[in-house]
Amino acid sequence: MQSALNLNGVTITGTGFYVPTSLLTNVELAASLDTSDEWISQRTGIRQRYIAEASTDTSDLAVAAAAQALSRAHLSLEDVDLIVVATSTPDYAFPSTAMLVKQKLGSRAPAFDLSAACSGFVYALSVSSDMMKSGAYHNALVIGADKFSKIIDWQDRNTAVLFGDGAGAVVLQSRPGAFPCFSLLGSEERGAEALTSPVTGPITMQGREVFKFGVRIVESMLTKALETLNLSIDDIALIIPHQANIRIIESAAGKMNIPLDKFFVNIENYGNTSAASIPIALAEAMEQKLVRSGDIVMLMGFGAGLAWGVQVIQIA
Template identity: 45%
Template sequence: MLAGVGAHVPPSIVTNEDLASKLDTSDDWITSRTGISTRHVVEADTATSDLAVRAGAAAITSAGPDSRIDAVVLATSTPDRRCPATAPAVASALGLSGVAAFDIDAVCSGFVYGLAVAEGLIASGAAQCVLLIGADVFSSIVDPTDRTTAPLFGDGAGAVVLKAGAPDDAGALHAVELGSDGALVELITVRAGDRWFSLQGQAVYRHAVTRMTEAARNVLKKAGWSVEDVDRFVAHQANLRILRTVGTELGIDPDRVYANVSAVGNTVAASIPLALAHAHEAGRVRAGDRVLLSAFGGGATWGAAALTWPDLAN
């Protein structure tokens, strides 16, 4: 069951006008195609772990003093180092030295994959309380001179605390659906020997809509929910067109689709937990709400989850 939520974005903001002053683009061009107006980016001395620690600490505070974390799972595709994993350093910085800690990488689907991993740790008895963090610093791998990718991504971190619980508890995770197709590896990638990330935008759009919709329908079946049961749809915040199209394909009313992509851009593995935290802060998700999640990312990977929102303090 979900017991706490937290988020952190770096203070530095890059606007569309800032990008237009350096690239062959404009605010209207970016906004009309992506729905993104601003994004947060780190300073040169800030790493993924720094964002993860801040979001993780906020989630632990949200979960309350009785939450004794015994595992840390970090979803990221921009680790501090190629080796070792970043999660142990995050755990140590949070005062959690000695607990299990490891990274997973499913790019933009990382948080949904992490939910399944955390659920498995708890179900197996390997952990009773898991801190799951999604954090990425994509500004470190996106070519700042590429007008097709530079406007899309922002840096950030989001986190949740998950505990053992019963299916009817507030915050219960009811079902998770995961999938992948390695034949689509070139859609979203940093090739060996390259510095910069590359993206096949039109193909990603088609596959993202198809797979996010399919995964959402499958997870609704697993949870025993209908589309009408969903109070809030919180999908990976890739761009506004994808969010709206998936919502339409599923038959979810636009007012039940939550989006914060305009303010933060695509924050990759941080996207869904950051959106959940912002929705909670804004009162857009309330205790008892049935929440549907869906994501598509590099690999290609995709996934969806169904959960009931817990009663959290603001």
């Protein structure tokens, strides 16, 4: 199953996630917006999302997810030598959200943010695993955290129905001899204007353009990753795609003739949590024992940019 590629032994040894306590259902949203539960759930698969209090910022969501991942990895904070936070809704322009996370956790590790919107987590995992490959870092906390509720125009039904707040985290550790962590990142030549937000919002989106990109890129990432690694779909225990729209996942699964249950889907409960969606999904899949020790999973991110990235990685 191993390819001849020069890849590193880096595995996920712990996962965690956190969503705020305040639940916002489609029905509640439809009370103040010209939309309906039926429209949202049929067009997107979303039934509810969680919204953070004004006093809870992205770094708070990130810290809660990180603490759970650390505990599940049985790793002490002193051993963490790298912290990367993927977010496009930072608490401040500076210091970085990662610096706030580091401070709230009580760590001295180098920490930085990575901005690639809904592809942020797979970009962060790729950068972190490459930094570990050099041998300079051994134990990384890689976090995807976003509080899109602060950049949403709650009167815009095109975007307000899609997003939710949350954070997910993984502990990434060097493990010589482990399955190499494989990453492939890319972007479209055009489409930067299809999904945008000024620093303080609101979001603007050309929904159909983004939808078409999503369908095309999920299929293409899957094909490229399997071909490059010379793997078959049966070698992958579970595909964890970015949770943007159930129809994007269904369409890619149908075109590739892959059973839908090979893809983890939890969009109905959380909406699109941007950089947090993949690590939240992975942590839930672990909790539900859909992924077990030794399994190889495929993570697929895509979104604003238009950027995309795919990862094939082993769970320790």
